[in-house]
Amino acid sequence: MTDVLPQPxxxxxxxxxxxxxxxxxxxxxxxxxARLWGRVRNKLLRNKLDPQTVETKNWHxxxxxxxxxxxxxxxxxxxxxxxxxxxxxxxxxxxxGVKISVVTKRxxxxxxxxVRQCVEEVEKRGIEEVGIYRISGVATDIQALKAVFDANNxxxxxxxxxxxxxxxxxxxxxxxxxxxxPLLTDRLYPAFMEGIALSDPAAKENCMMHLLRSLxxxxxxxxxxxxxxxxxxxxxxKMSLHNLATVFGPTLLRPSExxxxxxxxxxxxxxxxxxxxxxxxxxxYLQHPPISFAELKRNTLYFSxxx
Numbered sequence: 083m084t085d086v087l088p089q090p091x092x093x094x095x096x097x098x099x100x101x102x103x104x105x106x107x108x109x110x111x112x113x114x115x116a117r118l119w120g121r122v123r124n125k126l127l128r129n130k131l132d133p134q135t136v137e138t139k140n141w142h143x144x145x146x147x148x149x150x151x152x153x154x155x156x157x158x159x160x161x162x163x164x165x166x167x168x169x170x171x172x173x174x175x176x177x178x179g180v181k182i183s184v185v186t187k188r189x190x191x192x193x194x195x196x197v198r199q200c201v202e203e204v205e206k207r208g209i210e211e212v213g214i215y216r217i218s219g220v221a222t223d224i225q226a227l228k229a230v231f232d233a234n235n236x237x238x239x240x241x242x243x244x245x246x247x248x249x250x251x252x253x254x255x256x257x258x259x260x261x262x263x264p265l266l267t268d269r270l271y272p273a274f275m276e277g278i279a280l281s282d283p284a285a286k287e288n289c290m291m292h293l294l295r296s297l298x299x300x301x302x303x304x305x306x307x308x309x310x311x312x313x314x315x316x317x318x319x320k321m322s323l324h325n326l327a328t329v330f331g332p333t334l335l336r337p338s339e340x341x342x343x344x345x346x347x348x349x350x351x352x353x354x355x356x357x358x359x360x361x362x363x364x365x366x367y368l369q370h371p372p373i374s375f376a377e378l379k380r381n382t383l384y385f386s387x388x389x
Contacts, residue, residue: 176232179260186300193304196231199242200254201311208247210318215329219249227253258333265301266363268338275356278363290366295378305334306375309367327365335360 141156177185177196185194208214223245230238231253242250258265266274270293277289294302312330316322337356367373 178228178232181262182300193307196257200250203242203250209315211247212320214319214321215251217248219246219252223249224252224256255333264334264336265305266335270296271337274363275359278359303375306373323368324365327361327368331361331364332357335363
């Protein structure tokens with residue numbers, strides 16, 4: 083599964099073969115590797131398998147060549163049940179796969195410790211890193227950090243300071259992805275989808291703010307904390323607000339298992355509708371002037387979620 087563009091109901095898995103270099107007497111143009119891998123990623127993102135192929139377990143193989151370099155890769159779709167299914171952890175002493183309300187109550191904190199520490203480290207030495215949150219960290223490093231946070235190891239801070247920043251960003255995304263329920267909750271998912279589709283700006287504003295007020299406090303405070311963290315630094319890290327919304331939207335806001343099964347007709351339908359709407363929801367909040375938790379709670383507008 084690739085972190086470049088998460089998909090809620092179908093994940094695309096790609097295996098890369100080693101690069102095969104052909105001997106050539108001429109000098110290869112600069113940045114060939116980066117440009118070639120860009121083509122591979124574009125292929126992974128844009129290549130749409132037909133619904134019949136999606137439902138099979140067969141691998142789809144393709145080859146891309148450029149300036150004497152050949153990349154052969156395979157990909158296939160795996161159902162949501164086998165990939166991004168959110169399942170509660172049996173280890174209630176950990177933090178991954180545990181309800182955010184349980185973690186914050188146990189820690190006596192407003193925002194989970196793992197979120198605060200990962201954000202602090204990224205802001206300290208990674209917020210200007212090109213492609214932060216888009217570029218995947220090494221899977222083994224992410225799993226190592228996951229184990230340390232789950233065990234509440236005393237060496238967490240030392241390990242964070244020595245770890246590659248993309249692994250830390252990946253750990254933060256993994257934490258949100260493995261929550262038993264998405265941060266913006268299953269219950270409010272249909273209302274978020276309908277609210278973002280409203281055409282009247284005033285009605286949309288009232289609805290989207292009301293939906294935030296409807297979140298449980300730990301979810302809302304953590305969401306606002308994350309929004310403040312991913313402030314735009316596009317000129318340096320090349321991560322526009324739209325890029326950030328694309329990375330985080332489907333992670334923080336996805337349909338419940340019941341909701342997705344009720345509306346699933348094909349992978350293409352889910353991709354074209356749900357994912358884009360999820361991105362638009364997060365983009366709306368990212369583009370909104372700073373949102374205060376205290377102000378939200380004071381401004382009690384009685385706006386129905388049945389929009």
